[in-house]
Amino acid sequence: MTTTSHPPALCFDALLDQALRGELGPDPSARRISVAFTTSQAVRHDGRRGGYRNEVLSLRLGRAVGSCAVEPGALPAGAVEDCAGADVAGLLAHPLLPVRVAALDAYLTDVTPHAPHHGAQPVTVPAGSSLERSQARATAVVDLLEVPPGGTVLVVGVVNSLLYELRSRGLTVVPCDLKGGTTDWGEPIGTDALQEIERCDAVLASGMTLGNGTFDALRGSALRHRKPLVMFAQTGSAVLPRFLGAGVSAVCAEPYPFFWLDGGPGTIHRYRAGDGGHGTVHRGRPDDGGTS
Known part of the structure; x- marks a missing residue:
């Protein structure tokens, strides 16, 4: 079965709800995030007018890693620590949208790996x-x-x-x-x-x-x-x-x-x-x- 054989999601929140109800794979309340981390990058290339910064929140679920880019410094203190060891269901309902996105990405990467x-x-x-x-x-x-x-x-x-x-x-x-x-x-x-x-x-x-x-x-x-x-x-x-x-x-x-x-x-x-x-x-x- 391919990804395109799944009925297309109606919106992000609907897809999130499907995951929370266990309709897309294993019960997310029984899965835990083992590692949470951020990757911060600063770039300035020769010959370019300026540089830029990137920051990405990533969550590790088994062999899968889910990610969501954020504005540098936008994550509140303690957000990364709160994700480590948390169950996926709790993070799918987290008040911070980037956490919800990264958690859903990790869950779906685990359920349907890129293949x-x-x-x-x-x-x-x-x-x-x-x-x-x-x-x-x-x-x-x-x-x-x-x-x-x-x-x-x-x-x-x-x-x-x-x-x-x-x-x-x-x-x-x-x-x-x-x-x-x-x-x-x-x-x-x-x-x-x-x-x-x-x-x-x-x-x-x-x-x-x-x-x-x-x-x-x-x-x-x-x-x-x-x-x-x-x-x-x-x-x-x-x-x-x-x-x-x-x-x-x-x-x-x-x-x-x-x-x-x-x-x-x-x-x-x-x-x-x-x-x-x-x-x-x-x-x-x-x-x-x-x-x-």
Whole structure:
């Protein structure tokens, strides 16, 4: 049975409720998180206008790790310690959304690991520098888009390597991020993705939309406007494939450990609402790294 054979989830909270009721796998109250940790990253590449920081909450459940990116410093003191040793059901009902997302991601990764028999198409990201590996990942992500030549793509969650890859294919980019600011090309970054969807041919969005609570509105809007929505996901890599066919057309899932943690080869997993291939992504042009 593949992931795409499951009825698509109606919304994140509905999927969470299904997990809590034991409808997606073993009783979550009988499973405990053994390890909780955060990964904090600061990046400043030569030749770039500036740097950035990332922070990710990760929870270990057996062999599985679930993750949710957060704004650096946003997790309250004691949040990580509270997760270690806690039962999954309690964390699925936790007051902090990033904890709920990471817990659901860990649970679903354990229940349906990223594997071909669950609908995943493995893609190798070759060894290399952080810039080389970032561009290789960007190639794998952008390959999931079905956009006409010269089309326009709304990018929600700005990652420079993705912007570079889209531009290299002659596509117009509409960047959007809650932080605002400007791109490395000096373009303004919008803060309201829902206002931009109608004028774009497709949407490419970060899994971080799960952790900040904007995913359901974005997915619903893409569905209403009949725009393909492709997710690139370090956050919720096992959660987002559950929305294939319900507003999500494809997912590039990248469970922990992420490409920016290591210089060796790694595997990401692509899911499509339809059929797709698999293989190795060759190194492309260097550009920024980034999280989901």
